[in-house]
Amino acid sequence: MKDAGHLFRFAGLFVVAFLVFLVVRGYVVPKTFGQYGHYRGAAIGEIAQHPVKFAGHQTCEGCHSDIADTKTKGAHAHVNCEACHGALYQNLPAPPPPKGNLYERFVALIVPPPPPAPPILLHADDPATVTPVKPDTLVLCARCHTASAAKPKGFPQVDPTQHMGGVPCETCHNPHSPAIGSDTSASPAAGGAK
Amino acid sequence: MNISRRHMLILLPAAAVAWKYVEAGEPEASPNYQMSEHWWGMLINIPKCIGCGNCVRACQTENDVPDGNFRTWVERYHVTDTEMTTPEVISPDGGKEGFPVAQEDAGKYFFVPKMCNHCADSPCTQVCPVGATFVSPDGVVLIDQTYCLGCGYCVQACPYGCRYLHPTKHVADKCTLCYHRITKGLTTACCEACPTGARQLADLKNPNDPIHEFLKTHPVEVLKPQMATGAKAYYYGLDGSVR
Incomplete structure (x- = not known):
């Protein structure tokens, strides 16, 4: 056995290299990668967080029920409000980017992240501020x-x-x-x- | 406790690995929307399309699509009686501002709205070298733009030409089927803005969705069926000349 010492030292090097690999991998691969498949699972939730600009005709009809009644009798019954009036929204000032931890800030230095989407204010949320333009x-x-x-x-x-x-x-x-x-x-x- | 330098060198990385997994915790979950209960597609009724371009403008507004790029667009086909295989196709600015008036002459005209087919076996997701584009568990082809390298393989792989490289983000971009809307119970922006109902969002896993009755009683077609992409944009009234 005394001649096998160098083999153990060599095996120890492999073990250390493997542990280093695991540490690096743990930091580099996003937490949710592989949650549903070969992609970052959290991306689905992030895409679902994009702001909505077209509020949907149900939202309009909540307040403008008189117009909804008129529409149901005519040929434009199935033409949604925003098909003609457009999306009634207004962009708000973008928030400051999140600071993140040391590693994230380091990555942001190398690969600047895309600017966060500006928040959206809808006419339905604040009818006084976001006012529609009458279509020509x-x-x-x-x-x-x-x-x-x-x-x-x-x-x-x-x-x-x-x-x-x-x-x-x-x-x-x-x-x-x-x-x-x-x-x-x-x-x-x-x-x-x- | 007496730890040698060698033991310390082995223990430190091991502790770091353990801490990383303790820190990771559980992945985030979406409470109100169950991906496993949906399988999204789209029904496009060609005889209803009037080529007004509302869908293109609505998509651009809703998704901040840069000028000159399109997540959805409308093509106008002109097929003369004897030139079935070589139709004249125009799509000025994606049909965003409508189409020039067509004069009555030989042959037929019709509009074909195009968009991502949200293929179940999509070629575009298969070629991504980093796992930045994928089919979500509810059947929507999405791009993780924080992970995309912008190599453009997927843009080339899409047989329908539905992807582009974003001119300022320098990553691939495409129709998300308004994923931020459909997960909140709304329809897509293009469906919301279509004045004739030529587009209809379809949830193929919802037994009460009218798509099932429509698919049972009407002849429908997908684009390029020979490519076996599992396309889920179902076209009613599709002419054989459409590519």
């Missing part, structure tokens, strides 16, 4: 209803230059229920959504 119907309506041979045949289409001659669409049509002669009580002119 001459542009908005024409986007969908300008006649083109490429559009489905059953879809209502007009030639904007001949149909109204520059008169805004809402003069005759209530955008929320566009058939002429339909209920106009929720039209902008009658004090509905502006």
Whole structure:
């Protein structure tokens, strides 16, 4: 056995190298890597944290139930609010980046992390601060209803230059229920959504 | 206690390893959303699409998509009677501001909204050298942008051209199926903004989702089925000329 000492010393070196490998690996590989597969499991939760900008028609209908009622009777019943009004949000100032521990700060020096997404304030959360801009119907309506041979045949289409001659669409049509002669009580002119 | 230098050298790293695992703790969990209960896809109804570009603009707004890149876009096909295999395809700025008026002439026109197909066997996730892109347990192809190197292999591997390299982040970017929305019970931004219902988010694991009735009663198709990608963007009314 006295001649085998050098083998044990050599094996000890391997053990030390393996332990060093485990330490380095423990620091370098993210904690959730491999949780669901060959990727960082925590990434799924991070992607799910992105701010929402389109609040969804259910949110709008919570306050604007009169317009929702008007819409259900017309051809635009299934056109969601934000399809025309757009996403009603406002970017807030970005928060300072998190400080992190020594290792994370060291990594941030080498690979600067992407700036954090600015927080979002929705019209539904603060109706006074985030106010919608009234869409220009001459542009908005024409986007969908300008006649083109490429559009489905059953879809209502007009030639904007001949149909109204520059008169805004809402003069005759209530955008929320566009058939002429339909209920106009929720039209902008009658004090509905502006 | 008498510890030799050699023992100390062996013990220190061992203690560091042990402490690292003590510190790691349990992985974070999402309390209100169970990934195992969902399997997401999309239904695209081509005869309903009017090419207004609402979906493209909504996606750009919701996801801060840089100008000139698209997570979703709309193509307009023009197929003449005898030129089935060589259709004329246009997509000016991804169809974001709509399309030029088409004059009535020979052949047919139709719009094809395109987006990530969220393939179950996606070629793009298989080529990633670092595990930065993956199919989530609920069937959405996602990118971990803090892990992505920006090598662009996945951009080349996607048979549908649905990925791009982000011009300022220098990492791959693509449709997340609005993962931040669907996990909160909302629909995607493109579905929310589509005025004709040409797009419909589908949860294939939800037995009450109307997608099941639609798939049973309508002929649907996926893009490039010969590539066996397990695409989950189901197209109704897809013309054979679409590539």
